[in-house]
Amino acid sequence: MNTSARSQTTGHQRLFDRDRFIEDCVSAHRSTGMEAVREVLAEAIRDHRAVLKTLGGPTKAGLDVMHTSPDFTIFAAHWTPQxxxxxxDHMMKALIGIYTGREDNILWRHGEEGIEAYEANxxxxxxxxxxxxxxxxxVTNPLQRFTGGIHIYDGDFFATERHQWDPETLAEAPSDGEAIKAMFAAENERLFGRDSN
Incomplete structure (x- = not known):
C-alpha cells in the first residue's frame, strides 16, 4: 500500500492528509510544474468526500490558505449559496478541484469592444x-448550499496585480488580493448581515 499518496486508506475509509497534500503539490511544482500538480490534485479530488471530511464543510465565503510563496499558492475557496x-483573470496558470457543491464558469476573451463570453462549463x-x-x-455557485474547491496557482496569488470586469458594464478595473477579500466580506454581509463574523 502506498502511504505517501494524498489519501490514505484505513480499513474501508480513505483519509485526506492536508499536510501531505501540500507537500506533494509543492514537490510536484518544483520538479515538473503545474502538469504534475494537476495529477496530485486529481488524485486527491477523486475522493472528494475524504477531502470534505478533513477540510470541513464551508460555513462562510472566504479562503482557507494552505500555502503561499512567490511562485506557488494553494487555498480552499468557499462560495456561499448562489x-x-x-x-x-489570474495572470498565472490555475487549477480548480471541487470537493463539495458546484462551480459554474463562464469563460471570457478579449474582443473588439472589450471582453466577450465564449464558453461555459x-x-x-x-x-x-x-x-x-x-x-x-x-464564477457562480448555483446551489442553495455552500461550494468548496481547492484552487492552486502558478505564482503568488495575493501579490499579483490582476484585472476584474464590472458584471453589468464589463468595464475593466484593477484587482488584487485586497479586492478579492472585499468581495468575500460583502458576500458574507449579504448572507449573514452586518454583525456576523
Whole structure:
C-alpha cells in the first residue's frame, strides 16, 4: 500500500492528509510544474468526500490558505449559496478541484469592444479544471448550499496585480488580493448581515 499518496486508506475509509497534500503539490511544482500538480490534485479530488471530511464543510465565503510563496499558492475557496464572482483573470496558470457543491464558469476573451463570453462549463464534486495564464472567467455557485474547491496557482496569488470586469458594464478595473477579500466580506454581509463574523 502506498502511504505517501494524498489519501490514505484505513480499513474501508480513505483519509485526506492536508499536510501531505501540500507537500506533494509543492514537490510536484518544483520538479515538473503545474502538469504534475494537476495529477496530485486529481488524485486527491477523486475522493472528494475524504477531502470534505478533513477540510470541513464551508460555513462562510472566504479562503482557507494552505500555502503561499512567490511562485506557488494553494487555498480552499468557499462560495456561499448562489454567490457570483465577476469576470476576473489570474495572470498565472490555475487549477480548480471541487470537493463539495458546484462551480459554474463562464469563460471570457478579449474582443473588439472589450471582453466577450465564449464558453461555459460546470464543475461538479470530484471535477477539476485547468485554466491557462491568460484565462478570464466569472464564477457562480448555483446551489442553495455552500461550494468548496481547492484552487492552486502558478505564482503568488495575493501579490499579483490582476484585472476584474464590472458584471453589468464589463468595464475593466484593477484587482488584487485586497479586492478579492472585499468581495468575500460583502458576500458574507449579504448572507449573514452586518454583525456576523
Amino acid at each position: 454567490m457570483n464572482l465577476l469576470p476576473h 460546470c464543475l461538479f464534486e470530484g471535477d477539476i479544471a485547468a485554466l491557462p495564464s491568460h484565462a478570464i472567467h466569472s
